[in-house]
Amino acid sequence: MARITVEDCLDKIDNRFDMTLIAAERARQIAMGAEPLVPFDNDKPTVIALREISEGVMSREILEQINEATRAADLMAASEARNRNEGEEGEAEGSTEAAAEATAKTEQAA
Numbered sequence: 001m002a003r004i005t006v007e008d009c010l011d012k013i014d015n016r017f018d019m020t021l022i023a024a025e026r027a028r029q030i031a032m033g034a035e036p037l038v039p040f041d042n043d044k045p046t047v048i049a050l051r052e053i054s055e056g057v058m059s060r061e062i063l064e065q066i067n068e069a070t071r072a073a074d075l076m077a078a079s080e081a082r083n084r085n086e087g088e089e090g091e092a093e094g095s096t097e098a099a100a101e102a103t104a105k106t107e108q109a110a
Contacts, residue, residue: 004047004050004051004054006019008050008054009023009050009053009054011054012053012054012056012059013053013059013060018060019053022049022053022058022059022060022063023046023049023050023053024046024049025063026049026052026053026058026063027045027046027048027049028045029066029070030045030048030049031045034066036048036052037052037057037058038051038052038055038057
């Protein structure tokens with residue numbers, strides 16, 4: 001695979017500092033398991049991120065869309081987990097109340 005240079009990426013993103021921030025954030029996403037938008041070719045996440053930028057498939061706007069989708073998925077998962085936990089707590093409270101009633105009935109019978 002040919003080397004990716006900053007100049008290759010600056011054709012797509014004008015500001016080198018912006019390009020660095022976008023590449024770093026995208027490389028973190030890829031390292032954490034995000035699907036690359038270009039063929040993997042056994043490259044490291046930073047090289048993949050730079051290749052995505054140089055090929056024009058990654059930009060600030062696309063990165064923000066990915067971040068929004070990830071946040072929405074995380075919120076949905078957290079909400080589902082909270083609902084699941086509340087359901088389990090309700091079941092536990094119900095069984096605790098049933099046990100207390102059974103104990104009270106046993107004590108009354110004795």
